[in-house]
Amino acid sequence: MLDENKKKEVLVDVKDLTVQFGSRRHPFTAVDKATFQIYKGETFGLVGESGSGKTTIGRAIIRINPTAGGEVIYNGQKINGKISKELDKEVTQKIQMIFQDPMASLNERAKVDYIVAEGLLNLPKKLSKEERQALVSEALDEVGLLPEFASRFPHEFSGGQRQRIGIARAMIMRPEFIIADEPISALDVSIRAQVLNLMSKFQREYDLTYLFISHDLSVMRFICDRICVIHKGVLVELAETEELFAHPTHPYTQALLSAIPMPDPVNEKKKVLKVYDPTAHEYDKYPPSWREIRPNHYVWANDPEFEKYQKEQQ
Amino acid sequence: MDKDTIISVKDLHVKFTLRGAILNVIRGISLDIHQGESIAIVGESGSGKSVFTKTFLGMLDSNGYIDSGEILFRTDDSGSDESIVDLAKFTTEKEWLTIRGRQIAMVMQDPMTSLNPLRTIGKQLEETVLLHHKGMSKEDAHKRAVQLLTDVGINEPERRCKQYPHEFSGGMRQRVVIAIALACDPRVLICDEPTTALDVTIQAQILKLIHELQQKLNLTTIYITHDLGVVANVADRIAVMYAGDIIEVGDVNEIFYQPCHPYTWALLSSLPQLGIKGEDLYSIAGTPPNLQMEIKGDAFAPRNPYALKIDYLERPPFFDVSPTHKVRTWLKDPRAPQVEPPETVNRLGEGRL
Numbered sequence: 001m002l003d004e005n006k007k008k009e010v011l012v013d014v015k016d017l018t019v020q021f022g023s024r025r026h027p028f029t030a031v032d033k034a035t036f037q038i039y040k041g042e043t044f045g046l047v048g049e050s051g052s053g054k055t056t057i058g059r060a061i062i063r064i065n066p067t068a069g070g071e072v073i074y075n076g077q078k079i080n081g082k083i084s085k086e087l088d089k090e091v092t093q094k095i096q097m098i099f100q101d102p103m104a105s106l107n108e109r110a111k112v113d114y115i116v117a118e119g120l121l122n123l124p125k126k127l128s129k130e131e132r133q134a135l136v137s138e139a140l141d142e143v144g145l146l147p148e149f150a151s152r153f154p155h156e157f158s159g160g161q162r163q164r165i166g167i168a169r170a171m172i173m174r175p176e177f178i179i180a181d182e183p184i185s186a187l188d189v190s191i192r193a194q195v196l197n198l199m200s201k202f203q204r205e206y207d208l209t210y211l212f213i214s215h216d217l218s219v220m221r222f223i224c225d226r227i228c229v230i231h232k233g234v235l236v237e238l239a240e241t242e243e244l245f246a247h248p249t250h251p252y253t254q255a256l257l258s259a260i261p262m263p264d265p266v267n268e269k270k271k272v273l274k275v276y277d278p279t280a281h282e283y284d285k286y287p288p289s290w291r292e293i294r295p296n297h298y299v300w301a302n303d304p305e306f307e308k309y310q311k312e313q314q
Numbered sequence: 315m316d317k318d319t320i321i322s323v324k325d326l327h328v329k330f331t332l333r334g335a336i337l338n339v340i341r342g343i344s345l346d347i348h349q350g351e352s353i354a355i356v357g358e359s360g361s362g363k364s365v366f367t368k369t370f371l372g373m374l375d376s377n378g379y380i381d382s383g384e385i386l387f388r389t390d391d392s393g394s395d396e397s398i399v400d401l402a403k404f405t406t407e408k409e410w411l412t413i414r415g416r417q418i419a420m421v422m423q424d425p426m427t428s429l430n431p432l433r434t435i436g437k438q439l440e441e442t443v444l445l446h447h448k449g450m451s452k453e454d455a456h457k458r459a460v461q462l463l464t465d466v467g468i469n470e471p472e473r474r475c476k477q478y479p480h481e482f483s484g485g486m487r488q489r490v491v492i493a494i495a496l497a498c499d500p501r502v503l504i505c506d507e508p509t510t511a512l513d514v515t516i517q518a519q520i521l522k523l524i525h526e527l528q529q530k531l532n533l534t535t536i537y538i539t540h541d542l543g544v545v546a547n548v549a550d551r552i553a554v555m556y557a558g559d560i561i562e563v564g565d566v567n568e569i570f571y572q573p574c575h576p577y578t579w580a581l582l583s584s585l586p587q588l589g590i591k592g593e594d595l596y597s598i599a600g601t602p603p604n605l606q607m608e609i610k611g612d613a614f615a616p617r618n619p620y621a622l623k624i625d626y627l628e629r630p631p632f633f634d635v636s637p638t639h640k641v642r643t644w645l646k647d648p649r650a651p652q653v654e655p656p657e658t659v660n661r662l663g664e665g666r667l
Contacts, residue, residue: 049513049514049515049516158601159359188358189358189541189542189581189584189585190358190580190581190584190597190598191597192586193586193595193596193597193598194597196595197594197595197597200594215513216514218514218586218587219586221586221591222586222587222589222591222595223586223591241591255515256514256515258518259514259515259517259518260514261514261517261541261544261546261547261587262546262587263542263543263546263570263585263587263588263662264546265546265547265566265567265570268546268547269547273518273522275519276515
């Protein structure tokens with residue numbers, strides 16, 4: 001959790017990030033000029049539906065997807081585009097990723113010790129086999145798995161255990177920043193709690209910073225300090241978690257919030273589902289921009305909309 | 315069997331043979347499902363919730379079989395006893411074909427894998443319609459397909475009929491799967507984790523759609539899910555399953571506001587919607603029991619912080635909390651000590667969310 005008094009130090013600074021797919025003549029813009037900052041030690045949530053570009057942003061930060069424009073500044077250094085080999089190795093170590101589907105993200109033909117230790121092979125400092133094994137045992141222990149699991153194959157584990165292996169693989173690198181891409185979507189409710197608790201434990205112990213990508217706002221409310229909402233590659237709203245839940249401004253955010261299933265049958269049955277209509281904006285006439293509607297609460301809006309939102313807030 | 319009961323399961327035991335060993339997957343379930351209601355079956359992976367409903371359709375894997383028990387099913391609305399059949403006694407495909415699709419239909423979990431990628435949506439719908447309405451003309455089948463797509467809220471059904479599954483989004487595919495399930499006017503619709511593979515916004519829309527169709531077509535719906543949060547809106551009754559047994563069953567309000575079984579408490583407490591920020595979320599310790607072993611006493615006892623001595627020795631009977639609410643835990647025995655549910659569950663019960 002972010003301490004109020006602690007000075008907010010920017011760890012990841014994303015400026016006008018654009019990611020395009022397809023040929024150069026017919027590009028498809030998956031992420032359009034995304035700008036946001038992630039502070040050190042916080043959990044930053046990125047929420048949106050499938051195809052909104054939330055995963056693409058995560059993958060662009062960790063250098064899996066090449067960027068078409070804009071900058072990603074990590075700890076004061078630009079890390080997208082062409083960078084030096086040393087910086088590449090440093091970034092590889094400091095930024096790690098936890099993937100969505102633990103059934104698909106582990107190499108089925110490798111044993112757990114190789115899966116967990118693979119990242120270590122990329123470190124500038126070469127480790128001996130014994131050192132690597134010691135680190136693997138320690139990493140497995142930290143995520144609550146037994147050291148003897150190292151000689152087993154992924155198919156011998158349940159979904160929750162596999163996700164722990166995925167976390168151990170990221171944690172063994174002693175990263176500063178972890179991109180968690182829907183880490184619990186594929187898991188059972190009871191296992192979800194274990195994985196979320198594990199993630200908060202690591203955050204407390206190692207002062208980690210998370211980028212938490214999900215489509216499920218109910219989980220994000222529990223774990224995130226700030227939440228950014230993305231729709232069709234465009235960031236539409238950014239605020240601190242409770243602020244966002246108390247004053248959702250953009251119609252898409254409101255639609256997302258109304259869709260959260262609450263375990264409360266009486267109120268659930270009274271709930272009205274809001275549906276977002278993206279054609280309602282008149283962005284041709286009045287071009288939208290990124291504006292601050294309340295302190296530290298930003299929304300993507302044009303002039304008439306912004307006035308309307310301000311009135312609604314009062 | 316009551317007049318308004320459509321499916322009545324009596325002491326059902328299902329076993330699987332696996333590498334020479336026998337797994338007791340369903341251990342003596344009794345449950346009445348009423349005509350026109352929507353009931354949710356909730357439990358962890360491996361609790362047997364899918365296996366339980368697959369017995370209604372004769373879709374058990376080849377190594378699974380019904381060991382004993384009855385599944386009485388009322389095949390029409392007449393209310394007469396002649397219309398009752400025992401699904402547990404069915405052996406041939408021919409018998410099952412009178413039930414599958416026409417009487418009981420199923421919506422599978424993952425819309426990405428339950429459609430044939432090589433055939434158009436229209437073809438797949440017409441196929442189902444023709445299979446069950448022998449002698450129907452192709453034009454009529456096509457008309458029916460278009461009508462079904464309209465019913466499930468797909469725009470421009472004529473054009474969409476000619477498209478392939480890959481041209482549909484996940485939510486739209488799930489609508490198509492629902493349309494196929496409804497093709498033969500079933501009376502019971504089983505939805506096996508219908509929204510687990512979908513986004514939250516789409517999930518809400520699909521649940522709403524199923525709910526509306528249920529009202530319109532007077533369907534009996536059975537939801538299977540691991541997420542209690544999802545069913546609060548749509549279910550009339552909830553049955554909580556653990557290790558092949560129903561451990562608590564009651565009206566939706568009773569299960570959410572006055573849950574009595576420690577396992578139901580645990581499931582509710584582990585929902586992130588109820589978590590308090592900065593504190594650890596409640597998680598259930600341990601793993602579900604090995605179904606190869608004979609389970610003695612209460613199956614949840616080893617993971618249950620409230621377990622009593624008798625929980626390890628003798629299986630608890632059902633205790634009636636109210637006429638509609640039954641729970642299988644020794645905590646409800648008059649001799650048991652008074653145990654307060656956890657704080658999270660209390661907060662939910664008092665409406666302090």
